[in-house]
Amino acid sequence: MVDWQRVRAVVFDVDGTLYGQRAMRLRMARELALRCLVRPTTLSEARILRTFRQVREELADAEASGIGRLQYDRAAERLRVPAARVEEVVEEWILQRPLRHVRACRNAGVRRLFSALRDGGRRIGVWSDYPAIAKLESMDLSADAVVAATDPEVDRMKPHPAGLSRVLEILTVQPAEALLVGDRDERDGEAARRLGCPYLLLAERPAQAREFAGYGDLLRGLAGGRD
Numbered sequence: 001m002v003d004w005q006r007v008r009a010v011v012f013d014v015d016g017t018l019y020g021q022r023a024m025r026l027r028m029a030r031e032l033a034l035r036c037l038v039r040p041t042t043l044s045e046a047r048i049l050r051t052f053r054q055v056r057e058e059l060a061d062a063e064a065s066g067i068g069r070l071q072y073d074r075a076a077e078r079l080r081v082p083a084a085r086v087e088e089v090v091e092e093w094i095l096q097r098p099l100r101h102v103r104a105c106r107n108a109g110v111r112r113l114f115s116a117l118r119d120g121g122r123r124i125g126v127w128s129d130y131p132a133i134a135k136l137e138s139m140d141l142s143a144d145a146v147v148a149a150t151d152p153e154v155d156r157m158k159p160h161p162a163g164l165s166r167v168l169e170i171l172t173v174q175p176a177e178a179l180l181v182g183d184r185d186e187r188d189g190e191a192a193r194r195l196g197c198p199y200l201l202l203a204e205r206p207a208q209a210r211e212f213a214g215y216g217d218l219l220r221g222l223a224g225g226r227d
């Protein structure tokens with residue numbers, strides 16, 4: 001149940017929250033497979049991406065700092081390739097190529113929800129473990145504050161709440177006056193709990209009361225003052 005009377009700002013996670021991650025993974029797997037046929041070295045690119053993602057999960061679990069470099073250096077060490085090679089592959093396959101697909105994977109109702117929040121005088125924040133500005137532009141969305149884990153003043157991945165604190169600071173909103181919308185309880189939910197910020201988790205099959213199946217629920221709640 002969202003108490004919309006108290007909510008002055010809504011902060012959104014990006015991957016899996018503003019767009020569907022399963023749809024995106026399918027599209028990227030298809031691109032990678034096509035590239036493999038043309039250029040077999042792509043197989044090693046797939047390995048680099050898998051290791052890079054593992055390293056990111058470990059850094060998030062450890063709540064490590066210095067992640068801007070560590071994420072590449074640690075993966076490179078493990079793979080025995082130069083860090084510049086990891087950076088190049090991540091730039092292409094994680095930061096650039098998904099931008100072509102993210103609009104098509106955008107979750108239904110997101111744009112309408114953003115408009116409804118603005119109409120109600122509420123501010124919108126975005127908080128992601130990956131750089132989010134280009135993704136938002138590609139999804140045709142805009143926010144009042146956009147923060148990424150690798151921003152120098154944050155330098156922590158979820159569930160460390162540094163990024164969420166930073167968004168709320170930019171929006172000049174207290175945690176109790178905000179609502180975090182995410183998709184992972186052990187990352188988004190945990191960070192919100194630590195700060196005392198109300199949150200909702202987008203679920204494919206809602207099993208718990210605080211989970212919701214789509215933005216239609218939130219829009220209806222917003223229109224009626226509660227959900």
Ligand SMILES: [Mg+2]
Binds near residue numbers: 014016017184
């Ligand atoms: Mg997510």
